[in-house]
Amino acid sequence: MMFEEITSFIRSVFNTPEGFIPLHAPYFGGNERRYVLETxxxxxxxxxxxxxxxxxxxxAELTGAKYAIATVNGTTALHLAMILAGVKPGDEVITQPLTFVATANAISHAGGIPIFVDVDRDTLGLSPKALLRFLEEHGALNADGQCINKTTGKRIAACVPMHTFGFPLRIIEVAEICKKYNIPLVEDAAESLGSYYKDIHTGNFGLLGTFSFNGNKTVTCGAGGAIITNDPGIARHAKHISTTAKIPHSWEFDHDEVGYNYRLPNITAALACAQLEQLPTFIKNKRELAHIYQNFFQTRGINVLDEMKDTRANFWLNGLVLNSLEERNSFLQSLNDNQVMCRPIWKLMNKLEMYKDCQCGSLENATWLEQRVVNIPSSVRL
Incomplete structure (x- = not known):
């Protein structure tokens, strides 16, 4: 592979002939300063x-959901979503092994135990075929209509697929399987703000969806998270427990359940609002960048991650699929040595010390991707 040519090309794309090029830098070109000063x-x-x-x-307007609840970050949003979905300590939650660690951690924060089921190679998200195969082998509905893991005897209380790098997975198929087995569906849409499956925004296909506004996301306020839902009761409960479960009163401090100090601060929300105003511009720019990368790399025989049929991705992070672990490592070494920041996809969750004993399905696709996928600079260029 011509690493020097790739380095030069990326530098030309970002008009940075020398110096460091980050993987994904924030862009503050709107009303950020004015709104923050107002707070x-x-x-x-x-x-x-x-x-x-x-x-x-x-x-709510952007995603088409009826309700949105602000939280301090994406992990707290997903933690609350687990509680709102009914996950109890000792319950099991199906998710994918190829994800950022926050997905599995949020399950653990709620006392849940992750089960790792394989992904699809083309979407990098939870595979409906693998999910169905796992549930046909291990899942069964009890007399109360709950899905029980026949292998462990524990309740499977939720399923949490993740839309990797903003590319929507086959979420309708996953939702149908979850409905068949009476498993609440919670979408980890942290990376997919502005992404759609069949003209429906990610996060709307299950009981709840969660988003992140971390410093490296398409829209950022430094941290920040959000839950979306179309259930009014869940929305009210989410807001209540995110604000320490305090009963409204002019002066009394009264709380009616264990709550969490997870509410987004106003000063941070001001920054988020200014960023959301620019989201259409950001995504247009990022889709143009993806097209530039596709034209360059495909003529050189390098596979580029792309959106699937019936989807529209935000292209949060652009990715390449290289031929082997050795080629991946050489690529990462060369470009990072030349101050062009590139990263591998995450280590599989079942390989981390705290999750090594979790039940897994066959993880053939996740393992294959782990050895080959790298992210390349994907910042908005304005």
């Missing part, structure tokens, strides 16, 4: 303020 002038910088409400309204 300072108002003195409402914590979890109460107009920008928190505005952020939730914008997220």
């Amino acid at each position: 300072l002038d108002s003195t409402f910088v914590s979890s109460v303020g107009e920008y928190v409400n505005k952020f939730e309204q914008m997220m």
